Amino acid sequence: MNRVQLRFLSQADNVGLARLMAAGLAGQGNFTLPDIEEIKVAVSEAVSNAIIHGYDNRPDGWVEVVMELDAQGLTVVVEDWGVGIEDVAQAREPAFSDDPERLGLGFVFMESFMHGLEVASTFGKGTRVRMRRLITEISHDAQ
């Protein structure tokens, strides 16, 4: 079992940082390379949402990413203390976005690329996204 925690300001540069951390930790487990690519997309979506929506693109909010690797899979929790989501069910609907320039696909990717997604949000307080990816096949080059 391994656990890492990363706390950073809500700036676009840090989305790549969170992806790198996810790829690094997933690489310690028996994930295949395509698995890791999908995990990176899910993490990128959750962290981007925290920055874009949670903090309305302000650069001074804290985002926290906690990842835990165990023998069965990887758990990722992304949390922000921003505006929160008024209607989580509506937000999770495919193609729903509060921004006409966006596609509303972030939650779709998180849902499709992970094995389980929980969204807990308090309007005006913040949002916590928890997702888990299971190790589904044993890769042969694993130690």
Added chain:
Amino acid sequence: MTIVHALEGRYLRVAVKGDLDLKTAIPLREALDKLTDRYRDRHLLLDLTEVGFVDSSGLGVILGRHRRLMAQGRTISLSGVRPSVKAVLELAGIDSIINITHIAEGSETRRNRPQTKTST
């Protein structure tokens, strides 16, 4: 992210290098709009050979350029799409809207293979 462009017949080929995410979405959008405004008689061919990562922010730019060009009677096509990027495009259904040339799984060098014609 870096961008290199070239004119190829009726196409404006733009090769992008780097990740297409929140950080690069706005610079990419501005660069593509500037180039497609400059070469108004060309279709856009976006070469993603050197792009290893695309998320919804990157997809938003691609689909936005598709809409913008379509309104002008022009098209956007994607080339050099890697398997990891392909998965994202397919999940978004973009592969049914935009013409895509994929890179075959595990044979990323095949893209440069010259077309051989056998005459009998």
